[in-house]
Amino acid sequence: xxxxxxxxxxxxxxxxxxxxxxxxALLTTAKLNKGTAFTETERxxxxxxxxxxxxxxxxxxxxxxxxxxxxxxxxxxxxHLYLRSLHNTNEVxxxxxxxxxxxxxxxILYTPTVGKAVEQFSQEFQQPRGLYLxxxxxxRIDEILExxxxxxVDIIVMTDGEGVLGIGDQGIGGMDICIAKLMVYVxxxxxxxxxxxxxxxxxxxxxxxxLNDPLYLGWRHxxxxxxxxxxxxxxxxxxxxxxLPRAYLHWEDFGRENARRNLERYQHQMCTFNDDMxxxxxxxxxxxxxxxxxxxxxxTEQRVVIVxxxxxxxxxxxQLCAGMIRExxxxxxxxxxxxxxxxxxxIHEAVANLTAFQKPYAQRLKGESMTTLQLYDVVQRxxxxxxxxxxxxxxxxxxxxxxxxxxxxxxxxxxxLSNPTEKSEATPxxxxxxxxxxALIATGSPFGQVDFKGEKIPIAQCNNAxxxxxxxxxxxxxxxxRLSETMLWExxxxxxxxxxxAPDIKKALLPNFEDVQAISHCIALAVATxxxxxxxxxxxxxxxxxxxxxxxFWSPEYVNYHYLPSL
Numbered sequence: 001x002x003x004x005x006x007x008x009x010x011x012x013x014x015x016x017x018x019x020x021x022x023x024x025a026l027l028t029t030a031k032l033n034k035g036t037a038f039t040e041t042e043r044x045x046x047x048x049x050x051x052x053x054x055x056x057x058x059x060x061x062x063x064x065x066x067x068x069x070x071x072x073x074x075x076x077x078x079x080h081l082y083l084r085s086l087h088n089t090n091e092v093x094x095x096x097x098x099x100x101x102x103x104x105x106x107x108i109l110y111t112p113t114v115g116k117a118v119e120q121f122s123q124e125f126q127q128p129r130g131l132y133l134x135x136x137x138x139x140r141i142d143e144i145l146e147x148x149x150x151x152x153v154d155i156i157v158m159t160d161g162e163g164v165l166g167i168g169d170q171g172i173g174g175m176d177i178c179i180a181k182l183m184v185y186v187x188x189x190x191x192x193x194x195x196x197x198x199x200x201x202x203x204x205x206x207x208x209x210x211l212n213d214p215l216y217l218g219w220r221h222x223x224x225x226x227x228x229x230x231x232x233x234x235x236x237x238x239x240x241x242x243x244l245p246r247a248y249l250h251w252e253d254f255g256r257e258n259a260r261r262n263l264e265r266y267q268h269q270m271c272t273f274n275d276d277m278x279x280x281x282x283x284x285x286x287x288x289x290x291x292x293x294x295x296x297x298x299x300t301e302q303r304v305v306i307v308x309x310x311x312x313x314x315x316x317x318x319q320l321c322a323g324m325i326r327e328x329x330x331x332x333x334x335x336x337x338x339x340x341x342x343x344x345x346x347i348h349e350a351v352a353n354l355t356a357f358q359k360p361y362a363q364r365l366k367g368e369s370m371t372t373l374q375l376y377d378v379v380q381r382x383x384x385x386x387x388x389x390x391x392x393x394x395x396x397x398x399x400x401x402x403x404x405x406x407x408x409x410x411x412x413x414x415x416x417l418s419n420p421t422e423k424s425e426a427t428p429x430x431x432x433x434x435x436x437x438x439a440l441i442a443t444g445s446p447f448g449q450v451d452f453k454g455e456k457i458p459i460a461q462c463n464n465a466x467x468x469x470x471x472x473x474x475x476x477x478x479x480x481x482r483l484s485e486t487m488l489w490e491x492x493x494x495x496x497x498x499x500x501x502a503p504d505i506k507k508a509l510l511p512n513f514e515d516v517q518a519i520s521h522c523i524a525l526a527v528a529t530x531x532x533x534x535x536x537x538x539x540x541x542x543x544x545x546x547x548x549x550x551x552x553f554w555s556p557e558y559v560n561y562h563y564l565p566s567l
Contacts, residue, residue, distance in 0.1 A: 470523025
């Protein structure tokens with residue numbers, strides 16, 4: 001297996017790279033391949049003579065060619081697959097290309113297009129990346145971790161594929177979302193891609209379409225539950241803690257029953273984070289705080305309806321509730337301001353089989369009948385100021401519901417957050433028309449500007465990529481042993497400082513991605529500083545955190561290679 005290591009100076013700048021790979025092994029290892037940019041000396045030293053066209057190019061020339069190839073693709077899925085192929089061929093060139101066209105390409109690499117790629121994972125499979133931890137290999141997890149390509153690992157993104165975006169159980173296809181999330185760490189926060197690891201836990205699937213698909217690449221077995229599932233997770237986490245004790249573990253797209261349970265089980269044992277709960281909740285809180293600057297109403301007076309009471313919905317409720325408590329409400333007062341709507345209507349104390357994380361938000365009956373309150377009834381009865389969608393049900397925010405809300409509040413705050421685009425609870429165009437332009441909107445999927453009565457209205461994307469890369473970078477810089485709630489709050493405050501403070505309701509509620517690296521660095525500094533203040537940072541007190549963030553920043557550039565056969 002090809003091995004490599006970077007040789008750096010005292011400021012962590014890479015001077016050159018040592019590798020034992022030769023010839024085709026070098027050209028087929030994406031982390032090492034430079035293609036036509038290998039120098040004449042390197043071509044001789046690494047047995048590449050004749051394996052490449054004669055011309056030697058620089059990175060900028062290569063980037064121009066691959067961008068022209070990208071533009072020839074006919075639709076977003078083809079563009080996504082092209083970028084993934086480039087990622088599997090030449091990582092440096094891939095990151096150079098996307099970093100030059102981030103606003104254009106991020107929606108193609110990440111949400112919403114990645115959802116389609118996940119669904120077609122087995123049909124479009126090109127080559128393996130990351131590690132697959134399958135239940136039949138449960139006794140060999142340590143051995144599998146040793147088979148990783150990257151010798152040092154800073155961040156792991158891990159999924160079991162049960163709750164992918166808004167499309168549910170996708171089995172082994174969840175690997176694509178892990179890869180996409182790690183790309184975002186690199187592109188938005190400058191995290192070194194040579195120190196990242198995507199992991200797909202394969203405990204089967206309950207998706208009958210996948211089980212019956214002759215091309216499905218995962219373990220063909222009903223999804224494990226209960227004790228066997230928990231034992232598998234414990235085996236994996238224990239192995240990670242032994243083999244990669246400094247790694248920051250990012251849980252991604254676990255199912256409703258397991259996402260919170262896994263996080264709560266391990267968050268006091270290691271530095272870990274659940275993006276669906278904590279990341280979604282944090283960026284939604286920032287969007288809400290920005291909206292409240294426009295509506296000139298305090299957080300403590302909001303009445304919040306959340307449609308979709310799963311991992312994301314309750315995670316958002318948790319962050320907003322914590323914000324209300326910080327602003328002076330008691331926990332009981334804060335909880336009473338939330339109305340969660342599940343698949344059978346309003347969640348209240350008489351509903352059977354509530355999960356542990358839903359119960360705090362169950363409305364008290366007080367002698368009232370709430371048995372069959374559906375979304376329209378909830379909006380009409382409780383007069384929400386904020387309506388948030390995490391339901392995965394496209395169009396569920398109907399004209400009647402939105403107009404009812406708009407008749408009760410001057411500036412209705414409406415966040416249809418479900419992905420991909422076709423799952424969005426409403427479109428910004430409809431929301432503005434139904435509210436006569438008064439709605440304050442953030443969406444989960446990217447939408448272009450809306451032309452409303454001759455005005456161009458920008459629509460904020462409530463995208464976790466605005467916050468989670470900075471949190472991860474802050475954890476790495478601080479060498480944090482845990483991720484605390486206060487560290488998350490500081491991340492929210494840092495992101496909020498980039499949101500427009502203008503009272504104009506026609507301004508987007510969140511910053512766009514043009515400044516995402518500056519945003520991530522600001523968040524990282526806030527998170528690392530708070531970790532140090534709480535005694536959760538192992539980095540030396542003498543280290544200047546802002547300088548360390550700059551020092552660790554990775555940019556896509558080629559370095560010279562030295563051959564080291566004994567590596």
